[in-house]
Structure formats: C-alpha cells, structure tokens
Amino acid sequence: MAITVKTVRRPEGEVSYLRATLKGMVVTLSHVFRPKVTMEYPEQKSTDDWTLSPRWRGTHRMLTDEQGRAKCVACGLCPQICPANCIKLVPGEDEEGHRYPLIYEIDEFRCIFCGYCQEVCPEEAIHVGVHYENAEYERSRFVYDLERLCAQTHPVSTLWDPSDPQGE
C-alpha cells in the first residue's frame, strides 16, 4: 500500500513566533514598573519589610559578664539536655575558686539548632544566635570552643515572646 502524506495548513496566527515574543516582552516590561521584591544579598541583608526572625536559631554565642568572662558555671544541664549530644563540658574551678568550665565546646555540625541549651541554661549563658553565615575553610573549625563562643557578637535568639513569657 502506498504511503500517503497529508499536509495540514496551520492558521497564520499560530505559526508566527513574533506574537508570543512580543507578549513575553510586555510581561517583562510591565515588571519594570512594579515594586522590587528581591534583595541584593550579601550587600543587603534585610529590608524594611523583611528581616530575619528574632526567634531564628543559628550558631551559638556565650554571653559574658562585665569582666568579659563567660557566664557559664559548668552546671552540666546543657550537655545533659542536648539531643544531638554535641556539647562537651569539663567542669573545674577558676582562680577564685568559682565553678567554671575548663573545657566548653559545641560541635556546630552535629547541632540540630533546637535551642534547648539556651532554654535550659539557668545562668542565661549559652544562646543560639540570630546568625547564619558560617562558611569555613576547614571542617575542624566548626567545633566552637569557649573563647570563640564568647567572641561572637551577633544578636542572640529570643526563644519566646517577651510580652508573653508563659506562652509557647
């Protein structure tokens, strides 16, 4: 049986690309006149109507007292509560005989940023931070020691609404 070929003629409007291109350009051009929603990270980190939540839980910061010493008294509650088991604490005494952490380290790789350590700390010493820029050249740098935790300057997380401390 001989093969027959049927030729279909499409309407002019459908085969021309010009129409679709122009339509697209109209959409693009119309956006030029709409308000901007993107942010120019990293130059710009927050805008008037968007900023990181104050309850953001990022890498830790250890608060210090007036003399610049860590507020931690090595009570052992945060290593106990930590579900990721990533806090290493060796208690000891400082020069004045006060209880003080000899070793305090947080492995930020193992941390799941639950914020329990901040919540459990009776001294308001360890905090999760409102912070997310953590790039390093070496993996080992992700274990933060006491000195490094104290040297952090980023704001700390507000785990609950200060106006409603009983609330969840």
Added chain:
Amino acid sequence: MADQPLVRLTIEGVPVSVPQGTLVIEAAKQAGVMIPHYCYHSGLPVAGVCRMCLVEIETTPKLQIACATQAAEGMVVNVLSAQAREARQGVLEFLLINHPLDCPICDQAGECELQDYVFQEGRSRTRYTPTYAKRFNPVEDFGGDVLYVPNRCILCTRCVRFMEHVAEEPILNVSERGDRAYIGIHPDRHLDHPWAGNVVDLCPVGSLLSKDFLHKARAWELDKTPGVCTGCSQGCNVNLDTRTDVVVRVRPRANLDVNQYFMCDHGRMQYRWMNRGDRIEAPLVAHGHELAAVSWDHAFARAAEIVRGTAGRAAVLASPRASTEALFLAKRVLGRFDLTAAFRVQRVSEEAPLIGVPNLALRSERAPNVTGATLLGYTEQFEVAVKALSGSAVVLVLDDPLEGVSADLLRAAGQVIYLGTVLPDAARAAHVVLPIANVAEEDGTFVNRDQRVQRYFQAKVGPGMARPAWWVLGELLAELKLGGPFGSAAEAFAWMAAEEPRFGGLSYQLLGTRGMVLPAGRPAGVGA
C-alpha cells in the same frame, strides 16, 4: 523483733502490720509510701526538728510528725491529704526563704532532697520580692575532707547528731538561734575524726561537701555499682560511682549487718589507684631478656607448658586484695606441686572504731580478703616463701606488688608466671605476664573478718586485653585439663563451692548484694 506483738494500721489506704514501737515513717515504707523527711535518718537518733514529715492521723486533732510517732493499732494515716500537703508546703517555703538556690553550682544537685521535695510538693513561685536580701554566710572549711556552705543548710542537725551520738566526738553544734542559726564547729577542732566524712553523705542538701569530689561531676552523670571497700578487712559495703569509666567517688551502701550506713574516710579515699593509667594491656611472654606482647592463646600455651614441664616445689605469692575465686584457682593451677602459698598484708597498730555502731572499725589489717586467703590455705609467712623462691620450680605471683622482692630473687626460681594489673620492675624477670582486671573491673567476692562472703560487681571496663583473674586462671586450668574454663565469676565461685567444703552450699544468687556469713563451726583464721 519477731516476738513483739504486731499492730495493724492503714497508711494511704494500704493496710500494714508492723511490730509494736515502729515509727509511722518506717511503717509507711512498708506500705510503699515515702513520707518526705529531712532530719530523720534510720542510722541516727530521732530529733523531730524539721517538720517535713507532717502527716494527718485520723482521730488526732493536729498534724503529727511521722518520724516521732509510733504506729498504733487501728491508726489511719493520710500522707497526701490536702491538710498535710499544705503544711509541708509551708515548711518548704520557710526553708527556701534564705536558700541561695544555687543548684547550678551545687554538687548535691540531682541528688538533693530539697530539690526533690520542692519539685514534688513545693510552691512553684516565691511570695518574696526579687529584691529581698537573703541571709548570707561565707563558706567555711571544717577541716578533714569537709566544706560547710551555711547558706544551703536546712538545720536538720543530722551532722550534729552523727558526731555526737555515732562518732561520739561532739564537735558540731547549732550556733545562734532562729533565722540566724547555723552549724558551728568547736573553735579549736577540725572534722578530722576518721569517720567524719559520713556527714557529707548524711547531709540531705549540698551544705556539707566533700572537697575531694568538689566540682568533679554532676550526680546524674554517675553510674553506681555495688562493691566492697578494699581499705581494710571490715568489708564495708560501698557504691562505686563512675563517670565514663573513671571511678570518681566511693560512698557507703547500707548493710545493717556490716557497716549500717557508714564508711570511714580511709576507705572513701581508696579509689584513685583503680583509675591508674600505667596498666599492662596485653599478655607478655619472655623472648630472651625482653618481654613481648602476644595473644592470649599464645600466653596460655606458654604458661601451661611451664606448669606441665616442671615438678617439685612451687610457690604462690598472692595479694589479699585478690578475689576469693582467684585465690582458689591460683592454688589449683599448681595443685600437683609441693606448694607454699603466702600473702602479706599491711598492718597498722591501731583500729579506728565508729563507737556508735557495734563491731565497726577501720581495722588494722588493711586489705579486704585476708580471711579469704587464710581460709583457702594461704599463710602470712611471706618472707619465708620469698626465701624459699630459689628452690621453687614454678612461682605464680597473683597481683602482689613485689615490693622488696628483687628481680634477681625471682630469677633464682625456675619459672615465673606473673598475674597483675601493673608491671613492677621485678616482674620483668617473669617468663609469662598475664594482665588482669582490678577490683573495679571484675565481679568477685571477698571474705571479711567476720567470715562474711560478700560480692562486688564490675563498675567499669578494664584496659586493653586485661581480663578478670578468675577468667585468666580458668582458661589456664582448661589448658592444663584441670577444670574450667568459666563463663562468669558465678561459675568460678560455684566450682569453688563444690570443691572447697568451707564454701559449700553458697552461690552468687544466695549471696546477693548483702553477702552471707560462712556456716558456723568452722575455725576463723584472721590474724597470724
């Protein structure tokens, strides 16, 4: 007690019968109810000062303190009634007025009865303003191992009563009165009584602290394992508190037949050597003049070769700190020789009794298993045995530190098998060295001076290839086709009980955690 008439009473709806004269607080324990208490302690005279144990007794108009009220026929005691709870809540509120609430830095946190009861039935919020200035007194060094933190004291007077009625050296008192009261110490004295450390355990809060344990660990990080003190032949029952395989503290374990609730300071400080780092971690066999690490199989084969290939005289130099099982098996290994088995023990001239408890003292022979060794036929003629070394074909050393025994003396003997935890210089003359576990790393038994056989349990893992002495000797016996091997210390003990008539009928199960006195009528062997 058995011949005393019983009274029946009901506590929290649970009927119990107790001998006449029993205190309500003790009767409640039988009913499975723990009445909160601070000043009451079963090992001390009743004081009734803290008022924490207030309970409601029907037909009595006012609340009564359960620690000073005797159970009576038909009594109905309500511990958890609203009235009783409210009263105890009031007591707790008073205790907290001046309490520093420094749990984060308090060593007692986690095992503190103030924490427990406040959590259980205290008020959740203070009624004092945050600016209320709490009473403050500085920390005081009581001497000995004891530190006093007056701010945390709840004035239960347990420490005062212990020193006065149990140690009978009344150097503590309650000084001042009212809300200024604190525990005072005699101005010219220190808490250096040999049993003074017990006040730290007795203190229900973190007011009396051990300097040795200060800031070392948190209570919830510790694993507790029942053990027997190795300090002397009294054999006080203890708990070894370990944290990640390190013994950090030893505390008494209640055993009314031996040490009641107490232990002496000498025994309390006897734990550092359990954490020694310089241990033998692999079996060693002599190659020329050097010792080389080998596998257990190789070491057993070599040791068996030594025992099989020799005859004549042999000696066992054992330590009275070795388990009864190990002492028994060591003699079995050299059973067919003409055997001298000896041990030595440090003896001091004076005992240090705890006057308030009958038959309890820090004994002069400072090792836990002197009686066990004597019962098994070891003599205290160590020097004689050492002199006879040169004529011995085989010498087996069981954890003796070999102080005063030179390598040359050992070399004069035929062959030396050394079982030990560490390798003293003299032991380098040994032909086979077998690493064994120490008392914290194995199960075993000691026999105390009153012939009470007591078990101790494994609290941590041994280093490297070190194994319990009963296992090592069991494998060696099996290699020699003389018995063994044993899968557990219980099996080793069972074999000893079957072979050694003095231990007949005993088993680990029967001994439990309290131990049993060897059947009477058999001669005691303490003392040389």
